Amino acid sequence: MLKRISSLLVLSIVLLVFSIPSAQPTAAQSIAASVDCSSATVSEPVGIRGTLTVIVGQFIIAQVDGPIPLTATYAAQDPGTIITVFFDQTLVFQGPCSPTTGFNPGDDRVEPKPGDRIAVYCRGDHSIEVWGIDQNSQGFPLTTVTVDQIVQQGKVGVRLGSNGTVVVKVDDNGQLSVEWYGSRYGNHAKCFDCELIQRAIALRQPTKPTTNVPGTVPH
Numbered sequence: 001m002l003k004r005i006s007s008l009l010v011l012s013i014v015l016l017v018f019s020i021p022s023a024q025p026t027a028a029q030s031i032a033a034s035v036d037c038s039s040a041t042v043s044e045p046v047g048i049r050g051t052l053t054v055i056v057g058q059f060i061i062a063q064v065d066g067p068i069p070l071t072a073t074y075a076a077q078d079p080g081t082i083i084t085v086f087f088d089q090t091l092v093f094q095g096p097c098s099p100t101t102g103f104n105p106g107d108d109r110v111e112p113k114p115g116d117r118i119a120v121y122c123r124g125d126h127s128i129e130v131w132g133i134d135q136n137s138q139g140f141p142l143t144t145v146t147v148d149q150i151v152q153q154g155k156v157g158v159r160l161g162s163n164g165t166v167v168v169k170v171d172d173n174g175q176l177s178v179e180w181y182g183s184r185y186g187n188h189a190k191c192f193d194c195e196l197i198q199r200a201i202a203l204r205q206p207t208k209p210t211t212n213v214p215g216t217v218p219h
Helices: 002-019 147-153 195-204
Strands: 032-035 039-044 049-056 059-067 070-073 082-087 090-096 118-123 127-133 139-146 155-159 165-170 176-183 186-192
Touching: 032 082, 032 090, 039 049, 039 082, 039 186, 049 070, 059 070, 118 176, 118 186, 127 165, 127 176, 139 147, 139 155, 139 165, 147 155, 147 165, 147 195
Parallel strands: none
Antiparallel strands: 032 039, 039 070, 049 059, 049 082, 082 090, 118 127, 127 139, 155 165, 165 176, 176 186
16 A cells, blocks of 8 residues: 555656746847947847946946947046946946047048947948948948938838848937848947937928917917
């Protein structure tokens, strides 16, 4: 009798183990970030939404929400200051910052940073020229987008065959960004400011109609 009870107990445990669903861990996505003493940028994976938080000591010095690519800017810190950067709950950088002002490729690209795979040029004819950078640091042209195209569509996507797709866009706050994905060089993105282009976009944006309050005289 005792032997039969023991056998039933073992069988019950085996059935219980096989009846519990096994949790499959979600594959972690690689988050690419570049950080200097005045800005932090998360460039991959493109399109994922979240919160970028920058911390010095015990204080949050910058925080911004939105889809990747995402850039947080802050007051310039002294070189060597320990900066911690989170994207949501993921630690993406922690270490001493160094200024990027010394990095100058000498070709007038916008906001160059070491390790960039995208080079952006703001041209005097109100166009944005986008270049890719290969593994040997050699640049090659991808596409050129005009201010008129951006104003009309908000974002411009250009398919380039084996070189993937480039998307140039402006958000509601006037922040410009370029996304490059689907090429043999992987997916990359870059946020940037260009006063010439941003001013031209703002001037060409259609004005919103004025809503008159009843009883008032329109001016």
